[in-house]
Amino acid sequence: MTTRIERHHYDVVVIGAGGAGLRAAIEARLAGKKTAIISKSLFGKAHTVMAEGGAAAAMGNVNSRDNWMVHYRDTMRGGKFLNNFRMAELHAKEAPSRIWELETYGALFDRTKDGKISQRNFGGHEYPRLAHVGDRTGLELIRTLQQKIVSLQQEDKAATGSYDSRIRVFAETTITELLLDGDKVAGAFGYYRETGEFVLFEAPAVVLATGGVGRSYKVTSNSWEYTGDGHALALRAGATLINMEFLQFHPTGMVWPPSVKGILVTESVRGDGGVLKNSTGKRFMFEYVPDVFRKQYAETEEEADRWYTDPDNNRRPPELLPRDEVARAINNEVKEGRGSPSGGVFLDVSTRLPAEEIKKRLPSMHHQFKELAGVDITREPMEVGPTCHYVMGGVEVDPDTAAASGTVQGLFAAGEVSGGMHGSNRLGGNSLSDLLVFGKRAGEHASSYTDVLATRPRVSQADLDAAVATALAPLERNDGENPYTLQQDLQAVMGDLVGIIRRKGELEESLVRLAELRERVSKVSAAGGRRYNPGWHLALDLRNMLVVSECTAKAALEREESRGGHTREDFPAMRPEWRQVNLVCSLDGDKVRLEHKPLPRMRPELIKLFDRAELAKYLTDEELAEYDALAEEAAK
Amino acid sequence: MGAKRRFKIWRGDQAGGDLKDYDVEVNDGEVVLDVIHRLQATQTPDLACRWNCKAGKCGSCSMEINGTPRLGCMTRMSTFAEDETVTVTPLRAFPVVRDLVTDVSFNYDKARQTPAFAPPADLAPGEYRMQQVDVERSQEFRKCIECFLCQNTCHVVRDHEENKKAFAGPRYFIRAAELDMHPLDAQEDRKEFAQASMGMGYCNITKCCTEVCPEHIKITDNAIIPMKERVVDRRYDPLVWLGRKIFRRDQLDGAGQVPATALVGARTEGSEVAQHHGLNWHREIPQPQAAPVDETGRLPISEITADRPGGPSPFGDDQTFPLPPEGLNYAHPSGTEQG
Known part of the structure; x- marks a missing residue:
């Protein structure tokens, strides 16, 4: 293969330059790691700018009765108790510090009369809780993090003479493949959108912060970047996805x-x-x-x-x-x-x-x-x-470290691409705080993972050649279909058959149609050259959108109840026995495999934050009996 | 179904390019970016164009539509006459990458040269207290979506590539103003820096930047003019003047002063050009420097009140002699071309 590939060596590579990605990168850089940020768009254009309402954090500035326990309760309630309780707990506890920290980076939130950060009401939140800046909070967040990174680069410039010596942003760069050494992450391969040139990042730790999957739907608030790249990269690297039925x-x-x-x-x-x-x-x-x-x-x-x-x-x-x-x-x-x-x-x-x-x-x-x-x-x-x-589902992660589950090591995920935090439905305002809390954790633990690694994993030439061949394939085919047509067809399938209200027959049909699309996508061709060619870029993204859509359709067919972001016309009620189940997707060859996995059990002191009458609506009889036993013990 | 409309779109790359004609369907309520997407989907899949949010929030789809810098997603087709040809070209102030995509790295370089927020040393996270009226002034500038339309339209750089080194542009003047007006920013010399190192002196307040701003930020009125005024204030403030007289230079707030790195860099590179091509008529002209006049507008009368032996220079305090050769309109007859 004569293709030229630019090589870079980093300690931590963060894929995605939205709120979660930037926060993770800041943390990795502060931990002394050489960090790269890969952004599909220009720096500072990430989809986080679209977040309007605010960032939920129980600071209690407007109503002093608010605290992390109330926030935790609201989050669990909003997610219909399907949330990973530990993530919801960490989120509720750490969100205020993450917001306050932003002020030291230069953020200017709207204020209360006594000069504190103002907080507004939002759906599902018991007290006014959303730190906000008018209705452009996401923009404030991304700009603040962006400027913090610039300020770190200025420190590095003063210390080393180069802005890019410790943290570098690769704008308009897309990652198409994660490369492994055995089960360990060894690098990430992709291309510069501008030139079409290939680039390989050799790094022992990768943080996924690629956002969601909304472009698989026609009516979406998401930008073109939301093609499920991180979800698909994780799957192909051996990680697992959970809760993909919840959109x-x-x-x-x-x-x-x-x-x-x-x-x-x-x-x-x-x-x-x-x-x-x-x-x-x-x-x-x-x-x-x-x-x-x-x-x-x-x-x-x-x-x-x-x-x-x-x-x-x-x-x-x-x-x-x-x-x-x-x-x-x-x-x-x-x-x-x-x-x-x-x-x-x-x-x-x-x-x-x-x-x-x-x-x-x-x-x-x-x-x-x-x-x-x-x-x-x-x-x-x-x-x-x-x-x-928004997709509630995503990469299954360890709540404390944000490390991806499954067979892969060295892979971390934060923000919308990760799953579990929001359960079956996310409350407004919880995503901005989610990405700060878990962005930080992902950056921190990716850094400490590289510390304990005995040897640096190596990228194999064969994997690299295969990644190059896959990336070039759409350009080399002349007789395939137009990627835009394929995207429209995919959007039609997802919108019509896997939309807000779902039915068994339609979901089954969607799987048949997605299988057909898979055939067609494998033969997609893109006209033109490698220089800034949006047709080619879309052709490569389609593969990701397709596999993620399959996960959604399969999980939606499997879950026979209605809960949060998953509504089945044929099973209109919530069923307590399904609350105990996470649906986990993994990849078996190129087929999506779906498994049931029990939900982690809430710790006693956390479950006691709820009253019995409320829990009765969600829990099975056995679980309620356990709750009663706990209450009795406490009464003694 | 909509009517067919005529578009002229610039296609090409660094090597050159041309306006190409397209006839494309336009539906009710569509914006220019929709039409470009339709062209990609139906006629020319490799037409390069940046976009993200399609709601005027990310500032990616900056382009020039019938010669005016605009966001493609916020330009409704209904603003054109039925039979009007719509001409779409890339931003002119930046080098073309391909079609409508330009290399905007100039802006990111300038962002790095603008000193960041300096957090107050005595406040821990969570202890920041600010009043809404005070943050609102900076918040206006933080609305900026970094579409760079102001940078593109500013005539200081639009047709003067050579000014780019010394001139940060309106986007970064509002950044400086935002930090200057930040109630808790610990750095004191934002205005001086803007004047000395960001080339704010080049701006002659034509308000073109304000006109194209899709966020309707009053760049000139609320940021640039106040910054300029306060630079003047300081220079002519009687107290500051007195301080200049009675303190030694090293006692003045020189520690906070930032060296005019951008300008210095520009001049050195300019001198290289001059050496290679004889006299460079497009070289950087040094910015005029004010003489150290007192509040009556006169130079100090005697050496006693002046801050240097031998009296002040009428050419300004910070001018050194002999003048650096690249600052002169003179080419030595021996010529550097042969050598």
Whole structure:
């Protein structure tokens, strides 16, 4: 093979330059490791910028009753108790420190009157908890981390004469394959998007922070980068994925004009007073409060409206139910013919807040609707509908170290690409704090993993040659299909057959159709050369999207219940026996293998944070009996 | 189904390129980026174009549409007349990589040269207290999505490649202003640095950057002008003036002063060019330096009040003689071309 391959040696390679990736890289660099950050886009453009509402952390700045235990409870509740309890615990405990730390990097959050970080209400959070900057919190987060990395590079420049000596960003670079030495990670292979030249990073530890899988759906709030690269890389390296059936459809995406269909309308619109109405003008969410949430949500519009000013004595409006509930409700309203002209429902903030207040609290929403839809949200309602937003599932990791499970060693995952933290449904605001908490942990433990490694794993030439051949294949084929057509077909299969509401027959059909697509994708061809060729890039991404979609479809077919981000029309209820099960995907040759794995059991002191009546809705009878025994013991 | 519209899109790379004509379907409510995606999907899969969020939040799809720097995702097709040809070209101020993609590394280099936030030494994480009114000024600048449209449109660099070394551009002036206005930033000399090392003096406030900013940040009014004003303030502040008179130079706040590295670097490289090609008429012109006048606008009358023996120089305090050769409009007749 005569292909030129640029080689780099690093201690820790972080794939993905969103919040989790940058936080991991900062930690690895602070631990003294030579660190590379691989970004599919330019530095600072990651999908994290799209996060609007805020970062959930129980700092108790606005309501001093808030603490990590309340946050933990909310997170478990939101995830319908399918969360990995240890991750939810670490997350709730460490989130405040991670937010405060950002201020030392230069972040400027909105403030309370006494000068602390302000916190806002959000769906599923009992107290105002989201540290925010207007409705552009994600941008603040990414910019802060980006600037922290620049500041570390400035220190390195002062010490060594080169900005890049200890931490370097490889912008517009895509990793197509992880290379192993036995079971140990030895490197990552990819290409520079700009030139099409190949590059090999030899490194004993790799942190995956590649985000989600939303591009497999047509209506999505996700950017083109969300092709499930990290999920697929992990699978191919021998790691396992869990909870892949759980996809969060954000209840409020734009529905008109068609070209922006799916773009996010932040939940803060509802947190700040926005209400959902159907075509008859009715606030329909009151009819969709499920039993498990009945106690926490208002029953009348009057009570709901009072909550905005007096949250201690009133219950929350049902518009602020967890995202899965709201998405299903909207879906149902539209299906029963009470939707808006463009197939959504109305989200109205114009009659709820003065125009100036709207512009101040929701500047980017105001801007977005004005520029993209010609709608002035201070005067008229928005039209919104569900959009594919977040994948709860992902790489199965050790909660404390973020190390990937399965056979592989030296692989870590943090942020959306990892699974378990959010259970079956993520609460808004928990992803920004998730990526800080576990980004840090991944960077830290990737670094200490390299410390104890006796010998540096080596990349084998044969693996490298195979990776090169796979990457070049679409360019060398002339008679294959156009990658864009294939992506559209994949999106059609996933959107139509593995969407919000799922049925057995359709899921079975989706697996047949995905198998056909797999054939076609293996013969995809890309016209043009290697220099910045988006067709070629997509052709390579398709392979990842396909295998991840298969995991989702298979797991969705297997889980015979409805829970969080997984709704089966044929099994509409939650079933306690399924709560004890994680569905784990791994790769067997090129086939997806699905296994049941018991969920880790909550520690006694954690389970005692919940009252029995609530647990009764989720747990099996045996588990409840154990809980009772615990309670009895404590009473003695 | 939408109507067919005529597009002219620049295709090519560093070696050169041309506007190519495309007829493409456009539907109701679409933006220019949608049309480019349709072209990729149906006619020319290798058309290179950056994009990410498609909602005006990431600042990736910067391009020039009918000559105006804009975000492709925020330019609605309905803003053009039905029969108007839409011309899309790459950002002009940066080198082309391919088609609509340009090499924007200039901006990332400038980002690295801008000193980072300096956390206050006496506050632990969690102890930061700031008032909303105080953070709001900096927050305006932190809205920046780094689309680099301001950098692209700024005439200081748009057609003057040679100014790029000494000029950081509007994006980094607002970064400097943001840190300058940060209630807890521990570094004191942001404005001086902007003037001395970021080339803020080149800006003559034409507000082109403000005009193209998709986030509607008032770059000129709220960042550049206040920074310039305060640089002047300091220079002519009577107290500072008095301090200059009564303290020795090493007692002044020189420790916080940052050397004009960017400018120095620029000059050295400029001198190389001059040596190779005789006189370089496009060389860096040193920025004018103000004479050390007092508040009446005059030079100190006597040596006693001046800060140096022999009286002050009318050419400015920081000018040294003999002038560095690359600062002169003179080519020695012996010529360096032969040698």
